[in-house]
Amino acid sequence: MLSKKLAAVDRTRCVACGVCENTCPLGAAKVRRGCYAAVEAERCVGCGKCAKLCPVGCIEVKVRADA
Structure with a gap:
């Protein structure tokens, strides 16, 4: 069962620093092509650690949306 919350990245503001990738306890956040971060919705539990440290x-x- 998926959590009711999900982290979302604004690609236009992301600097691909990797903090979210290194912080996510479930490995849901990944830096794509060295350009921006993305969150795998299936793995994200919406804990907010990535958002807090970005x-x-x-x-x-x-x-x-599907909660």
Whole structure:
């Protein structure tokens, strides 16, 4: 069962620093092509650790659309 929350990345603001990737306890956040981070919805539990530590504030925890 998926959690009701999900982290979402604003690609236009992401600097691909890797903080989210190194912080995510479930490995849901990954830096793609060295350009931006993305979150695997199937793995994300919406804990918010990535959003809390993102140095540019481009990650937001939202309620899943299918929740």
